[in-house]
Amino acid sequence: MAQNIIWEGEVVALCIAPAADEPMQLIDEAQLVEGRGIVGDRYYTKNGTHSVPDEEAYEITLIESEAFESVETENKLSVSYADMRRNIVTRGFSLNHLVNREFRIGDTVLRGIALREPCAHLMEQTSHKVVVGFIHRGGLGAQIISGGNIRLGDTIHE
Template sequence: MPLNPDSELARLMATLPQVGKVEWIGLRPAREKVMLEVESAEALTAGGLRGDRYKGGSGKRGITLIQAEHLPVIAALAGRDVLPALLRRNVVVSGIPLIALKARQFRIGDVVLQGTDPCDPCSRMETALGAGGYNAMRGHGGLCARIVSGGSFRIGDEVVAL
C-alpha cells in the first residue's frame, strides 16, 4: 500500500535539511577486476557511469552509492579495515542518510538521480571481507539509483535532495 502523501510519516520522511558530500568515486572496469578510483565521473542518462562495467545496463541500478558513516560500522562487524573499493559501490557519500533518498530524486554535480532500491550486498562480500562479510554489510549496503539526467560530478560535490 502506498504511503499517504498527507500523513505525518510522509512529512517526516520528506524532511532532509542537510546536504551530503561526495567523498570517493570508483569505477568497476570488469567483473572481478580491481575498482579504479577516480576524481570525477560522467553519468549517462538511463545507463551507468562511463567506464563502469554496468554502463548501459539496468536503469534502476545505473549507479550505486554507500554512506561514508557506514564504513566504520561494516569494518567493526567484519573485524577488518574496509576501503571503499572493496565494497564495489560507485560513490561514497557523507552527511545525508542515503536510505531517505529511496524513491526520491536528488542531484550530485550536474547529475539528477532517482533512488530505486537498497543496494544489498552480494555473495562476493564473503570473499572480499572474509567469513561473515555478507552479514556485516546487511543493512549498510547503500542505495541503487537510476540516472534521470546525465552529466558529470566529482569528489567534493554536494548531494542535494530535490
C-alpha cells in the same frame, strides 16, 4: 509550523570497474550518462554482476562512508571503499530513505531504485564478516535521470 529539512552531504570517493570481476579503481571525476551509468564502469557497458538487460535496473550504486566507520569499529575489520564495489561513497547524507525519490549530486539528478544489501558476489570478493557487517547499510542502487560530471567534494542534496 513544520520545517522542511534538507539533507546535504558530499562525495568522498568515486569508484569504477570495467567488468564484474575486475578490481574497483578510485577516480577523481566521473561522467554519468542517463540510462547507462558511469563512463568506464561495468554497468555502463552492461557487464556488471547485477546488470539486467531491457529492465528498469540501477545504473549506479552509492554507500555511506559512515557505514565503513561503523563496520570497522564494531567488527574490527578494515574495509576499503573499493572493497564494497559501490560507485559513489558519500558523507553526511542518509541514503536509505531515498528509494523512489530524486536527489542531486552536483548538477546531476539521480533516483533511488532499491537498497543494496551485500550479496554472494561481494562475499566471494571479500569475506563473510564483511557481508554481515554491511547488512542494512550496504548502500543504494540508483538511476541517472539527468547526467553530467561529478567530482570528489561535490554536494549531495534532495
